[in-house]
Amino acid sequence: MAIIACSTPPGVSGIAVVRISGEDAIKNVSTFVKDSPLNKTRPVSKVCFLVDKDGEVFDEAIVTSYISPNSYTGENLVEISCHGNPKIISKIIDLSVDAGSRLAEAGEFTKNAFLNGKLDLSEAEAVASVIHSLSLAGVKAGIKNLRGGLSKEIYSIKSSLISVVANLEFNLDISEEDLQPNLLKNSEKTILDTIKKLDACILSFKETKMFQSGASVVILGPPNAGKSTLFNCLVSKDQSIVTDVEGTTRDVIEKSININGLPILLKDTAGIRESGDDVEKIGVERSFIEAKDADLTIILNDRNLSFKGVKHIHVFNKSDIKSPDGKYDISISAKTGKNIKELKEVVYNSLISDKTNTDTLLTSKRQYNAIKSALKYIKDAYSLLIAEDSMELLVEDINRSIGFLDSITKKTTKDDVLDAVFSSFCVGK
Ligand SMILES: Nc1nc2c(ncn2[C@@H]2O[C@H](COP(=O)(O)OP(=O)(O)O)[C@@H](O)[C@H]2O)c(=O)[nH]1
Numbered sequence: 223m224a225i226i227a228c229s230t231p232p233g234v235s236g237i238a239v240v241r242i243s244g245e246d247a248i249k250n251v252s253t254f255v256k257d258s259p260l261n262k263t264r265p266v267s268k269v270c271f272l273v274d275k276d277g278e279v280f281d282e283a284i285v286t287s288y289i290s291p292n293s294y295t296g297e298n299l300v301e302i303s304c305h306g307n308p309k310i311i312s313k314i315i316d317l318s319v320d321a322g323s324r325l326a327e328a329g330e331f332t333k334n335a336f337l338n339g340k341l342d343l344s345e346a347e348a349v350a351s352v353i354h355s356l357s358l359a360g361v362k363a364g365i366k367n368l369r370g371g372l373s374k375e376i377y378s379i380k381s382s383l384i385s386v387v388a389n390l391e392f393n394l395d396i397s398e399e400d401l402q403p404n405l406l407k408n409s410e411k412t413i414l415d416t417i418k419k420l421d422a423c424i425l426s427f428k429e430t431k432m433f434q435s436g437a438s439v440v441i442l443g444p445p446n447a448g449k450s451t452l453f454n455c456l457v458s459k460d461q462s463i464v465t466d467v468e469g470t471t472r473d474v475i476e477k478s479i480n481i482n483g484l485p486i487l488l489k490d491t492a493g494i495r496e497s498g499d500d501v502e503k504i505g506v507e508r509s510f511i512e513a514k515d516a517d518l519t520i521i522l523n524d525r526n527l528s529f530k531g532v533k534h535i536h537v538f539n540k541s542d543i544k545s546p547d548g549k550y551d552i553s554i555s556a557k558t559g560k561n562i563k564e565l566k567e568v569v570y571n572s573l574i575s576d577k578t579n580t581d582t583l584l585t586s587k588r589q590y591n592a593i594k595s596a597l598k599y600i601k602d603a604y605s606l607l608i609a610e611d612s613m614e615l616l617v618e619d620i621n622r623s624i625g626f627l628d629s630i631t632k633k634t635t636k637d638d639v640l641d642a643v644f645s646s647f648c649v650g651k
């Protein structure tokens with residue numbers, strides 16, 4: 223059964239695109255395309271009239287057909303670029319459903335592309351990341367993976383592990399004195415190399431994720447430090463109320479900004495102080511909660527406030543009227559704008575280290591978890607290797623690690639191992 227969905231956002235637009243995918247897509251669409259030029263043998267792209275059941279024309283659209291397997295989903299696929307009136311879109315969908323298609327579920331076109339071998343899992347996830355990334359850098363990471371960037375990297379790590387397994391397994395079957403001379407040393411080198419690569423993936427995940435979903439940055443500090451003034455200065459708008467009265471800001475106020483292409487959700491908070499006022503007390507509690515969950519906290523005018531396990535910078539404000547009382551990461555004036563550009567640099571560099579590995583970009587938490595598990599088992603394997611412990615257990619750990627790497631892309635069959643054995647060994651020896 224063919225599936226149908228409108229691929230463009232709901233509402234009125236110049237053009238909307240409706241897609242129909244499945245074995246019957248061409249036949250289905252031909253029921254409401256006047257004098258349908260579509261056929262199952264070759265792709266077509268033509269301006270056509272769309273007609274109602276009584277033959278009345280209700281739109282003029284460009285109808286493009288792709289023939290299996292040369293389409294996004296790998297199935298027959300038709301794209302109708304019609305005028306973007308929701309009434310036209312509904313009519314197309316109704317007519318198609320009447321002719322035997324059904325509404326597609328979320329992500330079903332991409333799921334079919336995966337099931338039909340057009341994309342592997344990491345590539346399918348990259349599609350989501352390209353669509354949803356909040357920054358161009360995040361989009362670029364997604365596109366890189368969509369073109370197989372992550373799959374290639376994982377495949378290369380996997381291949382070297384498979385050879386290690388193949389070598390070890392081969393040597394398990396032969397007598398001690400026939401063991402390859404550098405077997406353990408070579409295995410150790412590959413395993414260490416893998417640990418390094420997977421470690422780098424893990425480290426960069428948090429940072430690359432920020433380019434996709436944004437980072438949260440919280441401004442914290444005592445009352446009257448100028449938090450709201452700094453917030454307004456960074457969002458270039460008088461959004462947060464600024465007064466001389468302590469305890470003015472009570473709710474957390476947030477706004478999205480962009481520093482060097484990095485999407486940031488900036489949050490202004492209530493001043494940190496002991497307060498008798500119940501509402502303000504709640505505000506202060508919220509400030510701490512926000513700071514704990516933040517990717518970075520800007521602590522304003524308080525050298526003594528710091529957090530364990532939370533990235534933070536100490537910023538001295540009001541440098542136009544006074545000098546810092548100690549060592550700060552940077553000195554600014556939120557009122558005059560002095561050093562604000564430099565502060566943005568400090569914020570960016572605190573969030574994104576220049577060590578970020580841009581070769582292997584993970585675009586989903588699922589991939590991150592899989593890498594973490596693969597890393598755990600490969601580290602276990604390393605310990606066994608160093609301790610010259612059981613080779614069987616060692617092979618088992620590496621295989622587990624390969625299993626998790628596989629889950630990022632697709633399954634290894636035992637054939638992979640066999641292929642590696644025969645390609646890397648001279649069996650006559
Ligand atoms: N001279 C000077 N005054 C500032 C600066 N930043 C904030 N203020 C003033 O300090 C007072 C408190 O500012 P506000 O942003 O409400 O502080 P908050 O309580 O930390 O949010 C206001 O009168 C601001 O105009 C600054 O850089 N220089």
Ligand SMILES: [Mg+2]
Nearest residue numbers: 449450470471
């Ligand atoms: Mg304030």
